Amino acid sequence: MSELKSGHRVLTCINCPLGCTLDVEIADGEVVRVTGNTCKRGEVYGRKEVTNPTRIVTSSVFVSGSSTGARTVSCKTASDVPKDKIFDVIDAVRGVTVPCPVHIGDVIVPDAAGCGVDVIATKEVF
Amino acid sequence: MIYDLIVIGGGPAGLAAASAAHDAGSREILVLERDERLGGILNQCIHNGFGLHTFKEELTGPEYAQRYIDILTGKGIEYKTDTMVLDISSDKDTLIKTVTAVSGSDGLTVYSAYAVVLAMGCRERSRGALNIPGYRPAGIFSAGTAQRLVNIEGYLPGRRVVILGSGDIGLIMARRMTLEGAKVLACAELMPYSGGLKRNIVQCLDDFGIPLLLSHTVTEIRGKERVTGVVISEVGEDRKPIPGTERFYECDTLLLSVGLLPENELSKELGTEISPVTGGPVVSESFETSVPGVFAAGNVLHVHDLVDFVSEEAAAAGAHAAAFAAELKDRAGAPDTELRDRGIEITFDGGPRYTVPQFINPAHVSGPVKVRFRVGSVLKNRVVKVLFDGNCVLSKKRNVMAPGEMEELLLKEELFAGNRGLKEIRISVEEESV
Ligand code: SF4
Numbered sequence: 228m229s230e231l232k233s234g235h236r237v238l239t240c241i242n243c244p245l246g247c248t249l250d251v252e253i254a255d256g257e258v259v260r261v262t263g264n265t266c267k268r269g270e271v272y273g274r275k276e277v278t279n280p281t282r283i284v285t286s287s288v289f290v291s292g293s294s295t296g297a298r299t300v301s302c303k304t305a306s307d308v309p310k311d312k313i314f315d316v317i318d319a320v321r322g323v324t325v326p327c328p329v330h331i332g333d334v335i336v337p338d339a340a341g342c343g344v345d346v347i348a349t350k351e352v353f
Numbered sequence: 354m355i356y357d358l359i360v361i362g363g364g365p366a367g368l369a370a371a372s373a374a375h376d377a378g379s380r381e382i383l384v385l386e387r388d389e390r391l392g393g394i395l396n397q398c399i400h401n402g403f404g405l406h407t408f409k410e411e412l413t414g415p416e417y418a419q420r421y422i423d424i425l426t427g428k429g430i431e432y433k434t435d436t437m438v439l440d441i442s443s444d445k446d447t448l449i450k451t452v453t454a455v456s457g458s459d460g461l462t463v464y465s466a467y468a469v470v471l472a473m474g475c476r477e478r479s480r481g482a483l484n485i486p487g488y489r490p491a492g493i494f495s496a497g498t499a500q501r502l503v504n505i506e507g508y509l510p511g512r513r514v515v516i517l518g519s520g521d522i523g524l525i526m527a528r529r530m531t532l533e534g535a536k537v538l539a540c541a542e543l544m545p546y547s548g549g550l551k552r553n554i555v556q557c558l559d560d561f562g563i564p565l566l567l568s569h570t571v572t573e574i575r576g577k578e579r580v581t582g583v584v585i586s587e588v589g590e591d592r593k594p595i596p597g598t599e600r601f602y603e604c605d606t607l608l609l610s611v612g613l614l615p616e617n618e619l620s621k622e623l624g625t626e627i628s629p630v631t632g633g634p635v636v637s638e639s640f641e642t643s644v645p646g647v648f649a650a651g652n653v654l655h656v657h658d659l660v661d662f663v664s665e666e667a668a669a670a671g672a673h674a675a676a677f678a679a680e681l682k683d684r685a686g687a688p689d690t691e692l693r694d695r696g697i698e699i700t701f702d703g704g705p706r707y708t709v710p711q712f713i714n715p716a717h718v719s720g721p722v723k724v725r726f727r728v729g730s731v732l733k734n735r736v737v738k739v740l741f742d743g744n745c746v747l748s749k750k751r752n753v754m755a756p757g758e759m760e761e762l763l764l765k766e767e768l769f770a771g772n773r774g775l776k777e778i779r780i781s782v783e784e785e786s787v
Contacts, residue, residue, distance in 0.1 A: 239555045298506055302399075351419060
């Protein structure tokens with residue numbers, strides 16, 4: 228990870244749709260202050276976004292043998308993954324087909340793209 | 354039999370209304386859903402970000418829907434899917450409602466109820482209203498249609514994409530199609546501000562380097578059989594294209610994300626008064642429409658940004674509908690018409706385009722009243738004041754207000770307790786004095 232540049236970074240907190248504008252102050256390679264947040268999550272996000280940005284990745288994969296005629300089931304990473312791994316996770320789930328029934332929380336792809344995070348189903352499909 | 358309550362629509366609003374009506378004591382509840390499964394639009398909103406307010410965790414759309422479906426089945430609430438409501442009417446004397454619906458399994462069926470909750474949601478504005486010159490080649494989709502194709506059908510509708518309009522579904526689809534291997538060239542927005550939530554701009558455009566062209570619009574669509582490209586022009590303050598700013602984008606797909614409209618065909622035929630601003634019914638603090646015993650909530654009432662607020666609003670409507678049903682049942686067909694006085698119309702100045710509810714009857718207020726509104730342009734450093742007969746009873750500082758984000762004011766029950774004779778409720782948005 229490259230050395231953090233001193234100064235201010237202005238970010239939009241994405242943890243909830245309020246979208247507070249955060250001002251992250253960086254000095255001597257460290258985050259010294261976060262302002263503009265409405266709640267604690269904003270501060271945590273602001274610190275993380277400048278040091279190690281992450282995202283939840285969502286997608287959908289094909290199913291087979293659905294009694295309701297469903298073609299796909301939606302899925303997500305069980306927790307957030309580094310931002311630069313988003314495309315690797317998508318590649319790992321592309322082309323996957325899972326047999327029905329599928330339940331919320333079922334593992335679709337374990338340890339996707341070597342991130343140590345499973346991709347799990349987010350819909351009940353029969 | 355006469356149901357206590359029939360809920361029209363099994364999306365997020367309908368599910369929350371039914372659940373809250375059950376909590377408020379209604380037992381004979383019926384939810385009618387046109388699609389084959391409950392959950393409505395949430396089923397195709399596979400991204401996360403739902404539920405932080407309602408469940409204190411971040412869920413995807415289908416997971417959020419399933420939480421409510423589980424609540425509904427847990428309470429034993431009756432629902433019918435694949436059922437299309439054709440007509441709703443209300444008897445002028447008894448106030449009993451008749452709901453006519455059709456389904457493959459039951460055929461044409463007529464249901465009766467003491468109260469009805471309208472929860473039909475909204476639909477997308479179509480291209481027809483936009484009048485872009487050009488043929489009508491294949492490759493033009495509403496953002497919601499593209500969302501269904503990619504997320505439900507598993508089919509990518511294009512490879513090189515331009516998005517017109519910066520509504521949330523368009524932004525979400527910019528990311529989704531990029532992840533699926535498409536190249537999203539730009540998102541053009543006619544207005545000088547985005548129609549979508551800030552978080553979606555960050556997560557769906559900025560994360561992938563997709564430019565958001567504010568004050569731009571598509572002025573020409575090229576291609577006869579299939580879209581081959583679009584011309585994007587800058588617009589002036591009058592929102593008219595500025596000659597000489599045209600730029601050609603080679604693409605095979607144009608997504609339209611130019612706004613949503615409450616779905617109110619049924620409400621109009623029923624005779625509810627519709628607000629020309631929201632496109633939804635005019636309601637009181639109880640979410641009751643101008644037709645007694647008919648309530649409305651969620652996107653059918655006014656388009657929301659957040660499903661959590663849809664659920665909250667619908668839960669309030671459901672509880673009020675349950676109370677109405679209980680009262681009407683008690684009176685055995687002799688409704689007290691005086692109780693139906695909808696009260697004072699909320700007036701406003703300095704920014705809001707509308708409020709929901711539009712009316713408050715101080716005598717009917719039980720519990721806090723949430724007044725939601727949207728502003729018509731981006732406003733900075735404002736104070737939002739609520740004035741009762743000219744006296745400020747609430748003031749709230751707002752650094753930024755934007756049309757894309759709904760505002761809300763919480764009016765506590767105590768405010769109305771001492772103000773039964775209230776004549777005027779005014780919301781005034783003023784510049785902050787330094
Ligand atoms: S700081 Fe808190 S309130 Fe503001 S956007 Fe982030 S999570 Fe939401």
